[in-house]
Amino acid sequence: QRDIRVFTRHYHAALQIAKRQNLIATLPSKAAKIFKDDPNIVLREPPFDIPPIALKMAWSALLHHDAGHIWLRRLIGEVAADMQ
Numbered sequence: 001q002r003d004i005r006v007f008t009r010h011y012h013a014a015l016q017i018a019k020r021q022n023l024i025a026t027l028p029s030k031a032a033k034i035f036k037d038d039p040n041i042v043l044r045e046p047p048f049d050i051p052p053i054a055l056k057m058a059w060s061a062l063l064h065h066d067a068g069h070i071w072l073r074r075l076i077g078e079v080a081a082d083m084q
Contacts, residue, residue: 015041026050030083055080 005023008014011031018025019040026046035041057076063069 028053028083 005021006014006017008017011025011027011034014025014027015032015035015038017023019038032043036043057073059069059073
């Protein structure tokens with residue numbers, strides 16, 4: 001059974017907390033690789049499968065047909081797809 005001590009949505013904060021408190025942080029491999037040269041962080045693949053994260057966006061109905069907002073939502077979708 002897992003003993004979750006801290007929950008944060010910020011990868012950098014998760015690694016800083018894990019490093020200072022002698023804990024383990026689970027985060028996407030692309031985010032973890034940013035810290036691969038930090039001598040105080042050890043990167044390992046988990047010994048179990050982790051299901052993909054479902055990403056969702058929400059916005060005001062007032063902006064649903066706004067051209068700039070449509071462009072931004074598409075861009076965010078493309079970037080998120082590249083991170084998967």
